[in-house]
Amino acid sequence: MLNVKMMCYNRNMIKKSKILFVCALLSCLALPVSALSETQEDVIVKKCNTIQETLKMVQKKDARVRVYLGSLYEKILTKYIVPLNVRLVENNVTNVALIENQNAFVEARILFMDDFVSYQRYLEELTAMSCKTNPQEFYDKLELVRIKREKMTEDVGKMSGLIAKQKALVVNLKENL
Amino acid sequence: MNPGEEKKESKGSRNILIMGLGSIVIALLTTGISLAIYHNSGNIYLDRSRPGFLPDKEEIEEDAKKQDSDYALDKSGVITVEILDEYLEHYSAEELIVDSYNDAFDIDVLSDTNLGIGAEEPADIDE
Numbered sequence: 001m002l003n004v005k006m007m008c009y010n011r012n013m014i015k016k017s018k019i020l021f022v023c024a025l026l027s028c029l030a031l032p033v034s035a036l037s038e039t040q041e042d043v044i045v046k047k048c049n050t051i052q053e054t055l056k057m058v059q060k061k062d063a064r065v066r067v068y069l070g071s072l073y074e075k076i077l078t079k080y081i082v083p084l085n086v087r088l089v090e091n092n093v094t095n096v097a098l099i100e101n102q103n104a105f106v107e108a109r110i111l112f113m114d115d116f117v118s119y120q121r122y123l124e125e126l127t128a129m130s131c132k133t134n135p136q137e138f139y140d141k142l143e144l145v146r147i148k149r150e151k152m153t154e155d156v157g158k159m160s161g162l163i164a165k166q167k168a169l170v171v172n173l174k175e176n177l
Numbered sequence: 178m179n180p181g182e183e184k185k186e187s188k189g190s191r192n193i194l195i196m197g198l199g200s201i202v203i204a205l206l207t208t209g210i211s212l213a214i215y216h217n218s219g220n221i222y223l224d225r226s227r228p229g230f231l232p233d234k235e236e237i238e239e240d241a242k243k244q245d246s247d248y249a250l251d252k253s254g255v256i257t258v259e260i261l262d263e264y265l266e267h268y269s270a271e272e273l274i275v276d277s278y279n280d281a282f283d284i285d286v287l288s289d290t291n292l293g294i295g296a297e298e299p300a301d302i303d304e
Contacts, residue, residue, distance in 0.1 A: 040294055047293045054293075056229075058286055063230050065281040066223070072275050079249035080268055086252040093256060117219030124222075139294075145287060152282035160279055163272050167265065174261040 036139050044135035055127045059120070066116050073109050073159060081105060081166060098169050105162045112155040119148035246270065 036044070044051065081102050088095055122145045131138040215221050225231065232240070248267040254260070289295035 040289075043294055051292050051294070054291070060230060062282070063222075063225055064232070064236065065278060067225055069275070069278055069281065070223075072271065072278075076268075076271055076275070080264070080271070083250040083252045084264065087250065087254065087256060090253055091256050113223070114219075117222045120222035121219070142287065142292075146284060149282050149287055150284050153284060156279060156281055160275055163275055167268055167272060170261060170265055170268070174258055174265070177256065177258055177261070 036136055040139075041135045044131050044138060048131040051131060052127060055123065059123050059127060062116075062120070062123075069156065069159075070113070073105075073112070076163060076166075077102075077105060077109065084170070093173075095169070095173060098166070098173070101162060101166055101169060105159075105166070108155065108158050108162055112152075112159060115148070115151050115155050119145070119152055122148050 081098075085095075085098055085102055088098065122141070126138070126141045126145050129138050129141060221227060246267055248263075250260075250264055285291060
């Protein structure tokens with residue numbers, strides 16, 4: 001009885017691994033979606049210097065924005081969010097939502113910094129790459145940088161959401177005083 | 178000068194040379210390690226004082242014009258409606274500034290069109 005069960009189990013496993021193998025094969029075939037056309041490759045080679053210049057400008061602008069946003073987040077946390085929670089504790093007012101928001105804000109801020117470092121690492125690698133000799137590889141890297149940049153947009157949106165939530169919570173606190 | 182003194186002097190100058198070279202090697206080694214840590218930790222990407230990333234003259238002037246609010250909520254004291262009103266007033270001003278950066282990492286900046294890889298001409302990227 002046990003042997004029959006084991007056989008059935010093994011057959012199922014073989015079947016599953018076959019399906020997985022086919023799926024993996026199909027996904028491998030489907031990978032080069034960002035394959036460049038010959039014209040695009042020519043354009044990249046031809047405009048390589050301009051593209052690199054643009055990327056360096058973007059990199060510089062991003063560094064500036066990061067400094068501004070980083071200091072603004074720091075200011076909001078140290079001058080508004082934390083002091084209010086400390087003061088509430090001193091006044092024996094329990095507001096779990098505000099404390100939760102503070103924790104979420106701290107976490108999101110760390111994530112913002114980490115994601116920025118990761119994004120800049122990729123962007124720097126991209127600017128150091130030669131688009132003249134290997135446009136396809138350059139384009140693949142560019143796609144990765146775009147994904148990282150998208151993550152940055154998400155992080156900034158999340159931070160703004162938490163800042164708006166803090167305001168709503170304080171308004172609510174004021175109404176219930 | 179007798180031969181013994183001469184030998185002593187040449188040994189001394191050799192030691193000074195070894196010490197000098199040793200100091201240079203140690204300095205290069207420690208600088209290399211520091212730079213590796215600086216790069217690998219990612220701090221290099223958060224640092225705007227590195228070459229090529231220093232603020233432009235216009236940016237410095239622009240920053241100087243900005244009036245930074247000195248407001249900070251006191252950690253001690255009672256909580257009143259007036260205090261929260263003042264808090265919200267200053268907080269809303271900061272929120273507005275943050276919101277103005279919502280498109281800071283716009284994905285279109287790296288689009289094919291903007292980089293000149295697409296069919297259309299690239300748009301200008303304002304610095």
